[in-house]
Amino acid sequence: MAFTREQKSAIMQQYQEWVAKSQAMFLLEYTKMNQKDMDTLRAKVREAGGEIHVVKNTLFGKVLSEAGVDYGKMLEKTTMVGFAFNDPPALAKVVNEAAKSEVFAVKGGFLGKVSINAVQVKALADMPPLPVLRAQLLGVLLAPASKLVRTIAEPGRSIAGVIKAYSEKGQTASA
Numbered sequence: 001m002a003f004t005r006e007q008k009s010a011i012m013q014q015y016q017e018w019v020a021k022s023q024a025m026f027l028l029e030y031t032k033m034n035q036k037d038m039d040t041l042r043a044k045v046r047e048a049g050g051e052i053h054v055v056k057n058t059l060f061g062k063v064l065s066e067a068g069v070d071y072g073k074m075l076e077k078t079t080m081v082g083f084a085f086n087d088p089p090a091l092a093k094v095v096n097e098a099a100k101s102e103v104f105a106v107k108g109g110f111l112g113k114v115s116i117n118a119v120q121v122k123a124l125a126d127m128p129p130l131p132v133l134r135a136q137l138l139g140v141l142l143a144p145a146s147k148l149v150r151t152i153a154e155p156g157r158s159i160a161g162v163i164k165a166y167s168e169k170g171q172t173a174s175a
Contacts, residue, residue: 008059015055015063018081022050024088026095026109026121028080030054037103044094049086055079070115074107082109089127096125 003011019025045052057075064071084091088111098104099118106118116124128136 011056012059012063015060016066018051018053018083019063019067019069021085022083023086024084024091024109024111024124026082026084026092027074027107028052028082028095028098029105029107030078030080030103031105033103037101041094041098041104044098045082045091048084048090048094050082050084050091050094052080052082055081067113069110069113071110072115074115079107080104087130089124090129092121092125092127093129096122 042052057079060079060081061071061075064075082091082095092109095104095106095109099106106121108115108117109121110116111124127133
């Protein structure tokens with residue numbers, strides 16, 4: 001199906017919006033895809049806070065070139081692009097999970113304007129989700145403070161233990 005110049009312009013404008021809004025993009029090759037596979041993947045991607053779309057390689061390549069992104073040979077064959085608007089590792093997990101089937105294969109992706117290959121997408125997918133990373137960082141930041149509080153409180157706790165032991169010793173002697 002041939003597109004008119006206006007339709008191509010509208011498609012490229014939509015691609016530009018997605019590229020501008022996304023923190024990361026992951027490219028998939030699809031074969032033997034049916035509507036059920038597509039609907040399932042799109043639902044999982046939405047849950048991860050992103051979108052996934054089948055793109056026209058030449059038009060998407062032009063948009064990436066205008067954005068200053070080097071895409072190399074990633075836009076060959078069929079291409080679906082997952083756009084991570086919130087949490088790139090969450091979308092990378094979904095994309096990596098989809099690639100386990102024979103329908104999809106990871107081509108690579110982009111973190112910002114930096115190109116990453118399929119192995120790096122898998123490494124990103126193995127990272128914990130953003131809330132877990134925040135909790136780990138908070139734990140690392142709070143650990144020295146809690147150790148300091150325990151260190152300062154320890155002499156008082158020791159004195160209280162000695163006083164309690166003497167008071168219990170006095171009660172048992174009078175009984």
